[in-house]
Amino acid sequence: MRRQSLKDGDVIFSEGKRFAFGFFSVGTSKLRYVGIWYAQVSEQTVVWVANRDHPVNDTSGHIKFSSRGNLCVYATVNGTEPVWSTDVVDTISEPALVAKLSDSGNLVLLDPLTGKSFWESFNHPTNTFLPFMKFGYTRQDGLDRFMTSWRSPDDPGFGNFTYRIDRRGFPQMMMYKGPSIWWRSGSWTGQRWSGVPEMTNKFIFNVSFVNNPDEVSIIYGVLSPSVITRMVLNETGILQRFTWNGRDKKWIGFWSAPEEKCDNYNHCGLNGYCDPTSPDKFECTCLPGYEPKKPQDWSLRDASGGCKRRDVASVCNGKEGFAKLKRVKVPNTSAVSVDMNITLKECEKRCLRNCSCVAYASAYHEIEDGEKGCLTWHGDMLDTRTYLTSGQDFYLRVDKSELARWNGNGSSGKRKLVFILISFIVVVMLLMIILFCFIRRRRQSSRQRKPLSTFASSSFDLEDSFILDNLEDKSRNRELPLFELSTIAAATNNFSFRNKLGAGGFGPVYKGVLPNGMEIAVKRLSTNSGQGMEEFKNEVKLISKLQHRNLVRILGCCVELEEKMLIYEYLPNTSLDYFIFREEHRAELDWPKRMGIIRGIARGMLYLHQDSRLRIIHRDLKASNVLLDNDMTPKIADFGLARIFGANQIEGSTNRVVGTYGYMSPEYAMDGQFSIKSDVYSFGILILEIITGNKNSTIYEESSNLVGHIWAQWEKAEARGIVDTLMDAETYDVSEVMKCVHIGLLCVQESASDRPDMSSVVFMLGHNAIDLPSPKHPAFTVGRKRSVTNGGSSCNWPSGETGSSFNDVTLTNVEGR
Known part of the structure; x- marks a missing residue:
């Protein structure tokens, strides 16, 4: 687009026709906005909006360059005051800029002779983060690239939620609802944000994080140009990542946050931490050396009052040490002290010498060289949580008696005992699986089995799997069809957010359609659900042996990799x-x-x-x-x-x-x-x-x-x-x-x-x-x-x-x- 104007109805495409630029409306509204959307996607999906809070009332709008070289949106053909402008600095004697839309979805104003860029839409995101878009801020000019939600699904105006890299302390992503923190991604670990365990797929994404004197930013790209993906901050404060399914012609959601109680910012109050697998079933616990400020509230499962030091006088007496929490999203790093040039051991000594230091951790713990840098906390700690399989080690300053409790009879000792028990159970289960495979192969070799389900990959015997020797009438034991993970993933559109029917103590429930057209309901065990594993075994153990027209019918299950799912008949009238x-x-x-x-x-x-x-x-x-x-x-x-x-x-x-x-x-x-x-x-x-x-x-x-x-x-x-x-x-x-x-x-x-x-x-x-x-x-x-x-x-x-x-x-x- 050079000097000519663009009227409502005209559309400019990127070179490969991946994106389009022009006027559009949202939902049933007749208001007109200027923006960018996917041209290759049948469902119009807007990724950037220019005049978010200043829509044009009808189709009289025009887009053209001003005399100073700005790209402007006018409400009428002869309008003199634009409703939106690029605000390019007026340093061009004879404006000759052109607007170019790239195949990455970036609208750029540039000098066609020198190729110098004067403005680009990637520097002014709306509610969508696209591949190869830089997210973050530069320190010298103060440019801050962050996301802001729409006001509603039918109104792209500035909404209540923003998502940006925090400028204070050690870098982390923050989602705000108005001025209040809503969700925190955790600090950068060297490979991902610590509060986003799922951010590990190197086969689809390539992530680049920069933290230097000039800027703090992150860019993610896709390794295959055929992958169409986007991340959206929606109007309810949910961050979602989608990919486009060309076969079914719809977006599939495969990640969202916040998703559970422990994701909510500061859910357990000052100096508390959130553990979704806590054995007492209340997810909030005080950090080592701390106790509830209001015990009566904690008995009612309200931890908002937070925790206080159990014995302040004993914190800096030369007899204290550090209690280690494993697999942790470390507390808010907005006020930490950072030193990237010392080791973790030196970090411990530095914290011990400073009576105001209450905790420490490594800055980067997922890099090729091991761990790097030192973070120290001074004062109250906010928004700590644990994970089952990710997170990092976090060290808290406690007195000698507390350290003995923690390492002996306290929480750490319990965790060690639990770890030993889990290890023993894992070994036993592995031996059971090996024995089961051996028995099953013997059975298969001795007689031809008739498949129980067209789409079940195999079957497993309940008594072999869960050793249900206490159940009566073993001779009547039935086999439960075992579905392949790929079959269930395809049936639920890769566990799309749109297929989600709800969630319970077990985990989320999805609607699915098998290749033969049969509709199913899939209960997927949440990876963070300690209760869910008990429920999984209990449901398989019970409902597979029960048959009645007034009980829901189980069709099979899926146990593959880390996934454990129950497959039920789908009932269209819900609950x-x-x-x-x-x-x-x-x-x-x-x-x-x-x-x-x-x-x-x-x-x-x-x-x-x-x-x-x-x-x-x-x-x-x-x-x-x-x-x-x-x-x-x-x-x-x-x-x-x-x-x-x-x-x-x-x-x-x-x-x-x-x-x-x-x-x-x-x-x-x-x-x-x-x-x-x-x-x-x-x-x-x-x-x-x-x-x-x-x-x-x-x-x-x-x-x-x-x-x-x-x-x-x-x-x-x-x-x-x-x-x-x-x-x-x-x-x-x-x-x-x-x-x-x-x-x-x-x-x-x-x-x-x-x-x-x-x-x-x-x-x-x-x-x-x-x-x-x-x-x-x-x-x-x-x-x-x-x-x-x-x-x-x-x-x-x-x-x-x-x-x-x-x-x-x-x-x-x-x-x-």
């Missing part, structure tokens, strides 16, 4: 909570459908408790764990927390209470006692939620929750008023609905012995004329009784007092989901 807790969908559920769902869940629970060859306690029955198929048939899902009971066993106990607040029975929540009756309690909550369309956590004027509200109406004989008003009254018989309310109240009675079992519930639901016993006061409501007895355990209130709600009870070792 029950999607319908009953959203006004726009509740109206779709008339009473026959709701009654069918209640009966189906009841039959599924009866099968688990009584009719299957394994007695199963689900322990996490709730609306989001009930899936619905095309016919709205309910299917109970998520058996990661389930427990197997013996044939004559009726209850069990645990020190680690897991489940969901609002659905837990009182004896389980407070005493760790669980039984089939604790599942009955959860089922009762579910019945009442289905009838009312409200969550149990809803607070009412006369009660702290839904159950209390229903009980108050029941006692006043006004229970008809609780029925969901969005349900057409002509579709239901009031007596049948009230019978279900009655059954729900029987299920949520405070004493487990008063609750019916599921066989009684199914009988009551299936018979129209039946005399039901009067329900007693439900649990966790206003006016609850002073004692709860279940199988010999009790919970007594002080004389003359009554509890008012679930929140008045102190719970320990509880894992909410």
